[in-house]
Amino acid sequence: QVQLVQSGAEVKKPGASVRVSCKASGYSFSGYYIHWVRQAPGQGLEWMGWINTKSGGTNSAQKFQVRVTMTMDMSISTAYLELTSLRSDDTAVYYCARPYGGSTYSFDYWGQGTLVTVSS
Amino acid sequence: QSVLTQPPSASGTPGQRVTISCSGGSSNIGSNSVSWYQQVPGTAPKLLIYRNNQRPSGIPDRFSGSKSGTSASLAISGLQSEDEAEYYCATWDDTLNGLVFGTGTKFTVL
Numbered sequence: 001q002v003q004l005v006q007s008g009a010e011v012k013k014p015g016a017s018v019r020v021s022c023k024a025s026g027y028s029f030s031g032y033y034i035h036w037v038r039q040a041p042g043q044g045l046e047w048m049g050w051i052n053t054k055s056g057g058t059n060s061a062q063k064f065q066v067r068v069t070m071t072m073d074m075s076i077s078t079a080y081l082e083l084t085s086l087r088s089d090d091t092a093v094y095y096c097a098r099p100y101g102g103s104t105y106s107f108d109y110w111g112q113g114t115l116v117t118v119s120s
Numbered sequence: 121q122s123v124l125t126q127p128p129s130a131s132g133t134p135g136q137r138v139t140i141s142c143s144g145g146s147s148n149i150g151s152n153s154v155s156w157y158q159q160v161p162g163t164a165p166k167l168l169i170y171r172n173n174q175r176p177s178g179i180p181d182r183f184s185g186s187k188s189g190t191s192a193s194l195a196i197s198g199l200q201s202e203d204e205a206e207y208y209c210a211t212w213d214d215t216l217n218g219l220v221f222g223t224g225t226k227f228t229v230l
Contacts, residue, residue: 035219037165044122045157045165045208047219061218095164105212105219106155106170113164 002026004111022096029077124222137197142209154192
């Protein structure tokens with residue numbers, strides 16, 4: 001069965017960087033993009049960007065373009081999200097997600113979420 | 121501040137049919153398809169509707185979606201207590217060149 005398993009919770013200081021991993025199983029990793037979505041406590045969903053798991057190409061939301069790097073290791077079917085220059089308002093649950101079937105931006109499989117807490 | 125506006129809250133009684141609206145503009149809903157998600161607190165979102173009105177396998181036909189112009193709606197019929205959750209719409213925005221989510225609607229079954 002399709003699974004996206006993310007790395008564990010992180011606590012970081014302002015100005016630091018964090019890397020979250022998302023390991024895919026149960027399907028061909030290169031067959032679907034991986035997207036990243038975050039959710040601050042008590043807030044809504046915010047799309048961060050995607051990585052093309054066949055070519056490694058990426059596209060990120062304008063808000064994050066300077067601070068986000070999305071990478072992958074095809075040999076272990078894992079995608080990574082790195083966010084730099086962390087601020088307190090980066091405290092959120094970060095999700096990876098896979099598009100549904102032939103759809104591009106509708107996500108039927110999600111990771112369990114990784115809580116990143118930014119605090120001094 | 122999201123470009124897709126949803127009512128902050130909505131409610132219904134068991135068995136009732138309710139709708140949740142999502143209002144956008146020409147660069148998003150007006151020119152791209154809409155998805156809907158259900159999120160129970162503490163869990164990842166669940167895809168209910170894609171391409172405006174299509175249900176993924178396993179989603180009951182109590183859930184339906186529609187789109188007209190720059191607005192979209194999610195309808196839930198035969199309300200059940202398990203439908204109590206937060207609901208989000210989402211679509212691509214051509215101006216922002218990114219996926220945008222609605223502000224979210226907290227739905228309560230009375």
